[in-house]
Amino acid sequence: MRHEMVQQNPELHEGIAIAYEQLSTYTEWFKQQPTLREGTTYIIPVVFHIIHNYGDENIGDAQIYDAVKQVNTQMRKRNADTTDIVSPFKALAADAEIEIRLAQLDPQGNCTSGITRTVSDLTYIGDHQVKSLIQWPPDQYLNIYVCDAAAGLAGHALLPADAAAAPEWDGIVMQHSYVGTIGTSDYFRRTVLTHEIGHYFNLQHIWGGNNVPDYFYLTVAQAGNCEYDDEVEDTPLTIGWQTCNLSGATCGTLDNVQNYMEYSYCARMFTEGQKTRMHACLNSPVAGRNNLWQPGNLLATGTDDATYYLCAANFEADKKIICAGETVEFSDVSYHGIEQRDWTFEGGTASSYTDSLIEVTYTSPGVYGVTLEVGNGAETEIITKEEYITVLPAQGAYSGMHESFEHVDPFFERWVRIPTEAPVNWDFTPVGFESSTSFYINNFEAGAWEYTFHSKPVDASALSDLAVTFDYAYAQRETGNNDLLQIAVSNDCGNTWATRKVFYGASTLKTVDAAISEEAFTPVDETQWKSGAVTNINASYLVDNLMIRFRFIGDGGNNLYIDNIRIAHPDALQVEEKMTGELSVYPNPVTDQLTVIREMETGKSFLLRIVDLSGKVVYEEEAMQQETTIFTGNLNQGYYVLHVDGKTVPFVKLK
Template structure:
């Protein structure tokens, strides 16, 4: 190209692919606001690197290296659980894509148009996940950290963890990337602010599996181009405080990217391969474009990246040094630890679980033990196991490389629920100060959790509280029911009481959702959502932890659980998503057939008891709510063992009853019903 590049002092470059475009102006201004006085040093680094690049290009043009440049990489997954905590497999898929793109092995290189095929380059750069961390410990090159800064994804995520950037390329996978798809430091700025050296990328732009997508999977390829001193193909400018040249601007023809074989262009975010924006055919398929059809780097870009890798600016020349490859373990992986994951941890009887070995590194042998599973043992790398009997089970893995071995046992790693489910309605008032066995809390490691409280309730003593005031925005907390058999019912209704307030007058984004499943939780459908004013039960803000009064509760009814869900594998899930609000309360969950509860005469079906069989506690429910009501427990000889009164629901202590079969009689003023239960 005909002009010398005016290199941008903007330390943060960004790329967005198809769905999301570049928006770096704010980050540009923020960098200089946060770090006043850096402009001079960055510009000095730029001049030094440009001089080195010019000399390197002149001396190496047309030459081919005998070996690849190897760059050790570490992925830091910054998450609040959920989709953002992407799998190892998704990261491995991204590594595959990087190596294909930088070695001209990508299948779509066949689509490169004839005009540019001759200069499409094998950049001779490879990327390997680190095998040794900065402290000399073994690693899989992937770290995971629960932190709310993932919701922003700016430079602050690098304060969480930052491996020596002279040894590793740090990649931060976040929920957001400062509103972009990804952003990276150019070497001249990375040398100035080394604690910011690295790349941040949104999780949905990693790989083409999991939350990734083929059309977005080249974003990291683009960002590493910036990391190795490539500009966008339409160029940039070097005026401090002045934003990057906007893509698709006619004035961009006057600027250059410092690479001789990339034609001047205004830049494109659409894939028209016949564009001639500055008088010659544009290289729209270049990885440093914004169009969504990239296939190539040019030979000139390859030389520019090699120059960056041979320069001391930002220590890029140390990354691939023999000593660093030994220190990071990338060329000689050594087995050091057993680990595994699975695709499900809560299933019904008869469901198959896929286990995946996550041992590291260089693993060649596996010996699995599956309590309660079929098969009970396996030597496969990634076995599938079926569980036929309800219970909670452990899994053990012994893995190794033929010389060294390690083992890991995860207790209670898989919970199997009975199928068909329990022929019972879900009637829960949380009385007894114990979280009921009918509801299973999902703990994702956040700052909030569910607990029974006696500080507030509706017509009773206890309710369920989520300490949402302590939660981080974006946290998800769930309660799932055990499996229920709803076959034979004629109607279905769900009702519950709830209370919620916000801590300040500011708007909050919390929401509460009710989901249902007809296949034991394999698939879920939403049936109720409360947010905004529909979730608030107190209009005034409450700074201290919220404790509702009797008038600060609301009742909600869900009547759209259609007959297609009345199966013998029905489950219900309550989900609260935190968004800056105060504590949340839940009470009196009633899921039942209203026709059964509305008959005039007292019948056996008007009363529920669970669990049956029981051990220490038996819950009693009066669906008809006749009053007064009492109960009496008899043994098989007809001897009265225990009695008491209740109105709507209560629980009784059965811990002192010996194992056996008992009769319980429910009594109103002029009628009685007898049911049987077992004590184990």
Template sequence: MSNGIWILHTQFGEIGTSSPSAGRSLTHECGHWFNLRHTWGNSNNPGLASNCNEDDLVSDTPLCLGSSGGCPVNSAGCGPIANVQNYMDYSLSCQSMFTQGQVQRMRQAATSSVGGRNNLWTPQNLLATGAGGTMYLCEAEFTADKRAICAGESIQFTDLSFNVVNGWNWSFPGGSPTTSTAQNPLVNYSTPGIYEVTLNATDGAASNSETKTAYIRVLPASGELPFLETFEGFTTLTNIAEWEVNNESGNGFQLETTTGHTGTKCAKVQNFDQQSGFTDELVGMPLDLSNVSQLTMSFRYAYKRRNTSDDDWLRVSVSNNCGDSWAVRKTLHGAQISSQVFSSSYKPTTQAEWITVHMTNITNTYWVDNFRYKFAFEGGNGNNIYLDNINVYAAAPSDNLIVGLDEPTALTEFTLFPNPADEELTVQFSLPNAQNLEIVIMDVSGKVLQSHSIQGNEGLNQVFVATEGFSSGLYFLEARGAGVSKSSNFVVR
């Protein structure tokens, strides 16, 4: 081969015989093939002082010494901060971009006959290599401007089929219209659910069909506060109404069924064995915040770094328009997310490993009836992360993370046992004086399942509650009286 790129298997991708630090080698070499120099100039020797007098012939890449691995983002050897994230640097750990000037230079190379790069597209060469001639329908394909919407909103679909397409037959279960022959139809969805979309494209002689299952998500009606998620009631996080999982290429948020802060379940990203650079999202259903005067969002996470140079990020974002746009309200990275290192695949084994985060910076701009929030975890050769006890409530921050209630302390020594429970649960508490109480049991959505009126005595009390008819999962129990209230959670096996 006289005009192409050779690359060793040890330098291709990030898995198998390669390594994360080699993951951008092919992109780097493609840059050279399209006439780009290294950012420090026309040599293979980064770090030399003389590189400040060299140039890569691109105006928007600053002069630099060049780096030899890592990600020295504060490097300023030639004056301005160096563009170490550039694919044409040797930074290895954080290569992620070309500049606009580099893009222009590569396009000029692709249109030039000097190096023969224009042979990629000239009709004469395409015909000579068997890639020209009569065009036929190859594939039906389409995209949508939004994949998740609130009920009543519309989605713009765009046809991407190729080649020479002149007919379209769309099917939109759950949408209006349910069918269309337009090339790029606008479809309204009014009923919550998860829907597929089918396009049959034709060139007049042949046709090709594409069906995308679970492609459109119409969100359920906005939930009420207080909201608490412990994941105990789920068997999966895939294609469920309550949570949207977005992961273009990574492992994605999954349901962990053997550990959690409360109970035995939580949400997890298996980040230890996935490539760096992927962002996995866990997006919550809409909540109605239109009547709150105070708001706290709290959650717990467990995480330990793989090493002190990994580059994992956890970001929490909020939306006041059902997810059309987002604003970051919490960012955890490096030592902020954890100061502890665990070189193997991490999994929490004690409650002490879980960290509680309280967010009070979700301002009244976001107190709307279609508020949404999401957790985005960007992996950078680090470790697994676990989320649990996601709580949104109209009160001051509370480490109890139960239902966000301000609970008086006159009812003391409050405990539930055995926990987890099988057929019976014991509620134990002390009162400063005799009074009537109501024992209320709720599921994770706040629905009342049982309510018992009792006479509480001064001092220590025990109440026995039958749980034999309950499904396995997490529940909440609240003891209410005149001026006293206390709540806690319990698990039924």
């Protein structure tokens, strides 16, 4: 990212070099001033900008709160796993005395949660462009951007010297699944944001390689890295690690593999030397980092210790559609300074009615509202969300189904349409296959969003086999559109889903040959429809609460229509034989993860190979699952072919 920035903007080179020298000189001076380094805890106001397109990247407030907690735990050396630091480095592990706090006041002095949300396709890119969408003054706030992608990385940050030359790009960009430990992320990824904040405060990778003026970047784990340093005395020379080898000594001495600035994913610590380097950055005027923690700025951003602004009551739930007897976890995300709560749940029994994190059990099917009233001792705020929780029957009322979409009310007795913030959703339209109505997505006007509907529980327990058939019509807007229709099944009331078939772009989704770009596609006759079948539903899904899900993921193409969904035994649907060889992949083109769907008999295995254009096998795996995910991040950009039992699918790997 840094090399690309300077290559594309050569006018920045001189400014970066000057700022780097200023900060380096100041850092050396600061090291000799112990009285400046004692007893100060640096409070950093932070704002999280969620850049999203209504997808998974639009993470909840609770995930942000967890991310803040994780960073502060690690920065202050309060993580319990410091006991696991290997003995030669345990005494060097530092309390960095840095904490981040969500802003309570925005740049105009208005009350804020410290979280903004902006809709933009740039979420799929996640490079410096996202900062042009929204940026709070970087000398007052640490701007953290959460996106669907982060330029192909887990995250990236601007070093202070770079930020001094290009303040409009100051901040950190994070891929959403590396933020905190909950929601779309997990515990394994908890240290990535701390790593990026280390860069923001002038820490290099522990193996070095970001020195100005050459702007060279050292790839991790290269033998030549022993020649370079990260400019911190108590971090030994190392080539860098991508695994957690606690006995590694790549440059002649034991490596500090458990350092937050490593790539090992077993980080536990910053060193005292790194702490001093970060504190020097926070006291230097380079990039305005020295203004962030000043009392006047803490007051202006609402992050001082004295004031809490009660702005709004709000809450989130970990799921909004459940089956009777299941439990929902609610999080109070009201802001700020909440001292008391009063929850009210229609139809549910709560573990507590006053805590910030509670569990609520619903035993009867229905649609229920939730109310939360919060206070800070002087003021109160209240919020009610009507029809917030949908409770489905725990057992299906039907042993099969034929959905013709001809009548609205019976449809919603059998199906659930997932709400979305997107401008459209699945809806009825007066055109169908041998009928007068179908279900469709106005993809021509909507753009690249996800839309989902699924069945309520179906009782398939008496069936010896099951298939799903349906009719569909779709047109591309341009020949490169790769819109995707995904059919999945669940045997645990929608808590987990298994993809069983994917209809994708030009290969299997389009039903008309010509792209239709000037007008919205409407099928004019039955020749513009096709029939789809899903037959690889194994015995583990023949349960009394089977659910079938249709998810459309738009890629800017034209409209999609669905009609005549049938769920029954294959014989009843006149499906002549199980399709055991069909092969599909998505997404295509791919960046980091390629999903392979192969319809096959349960218990059978298959050999999967990826071959480059020279004929070289670059990946091989014996797979047992009908849905297999392959990590492709280490493949070079270019064209490849997937081989499975004589069948081939070409795909493109992006950088």
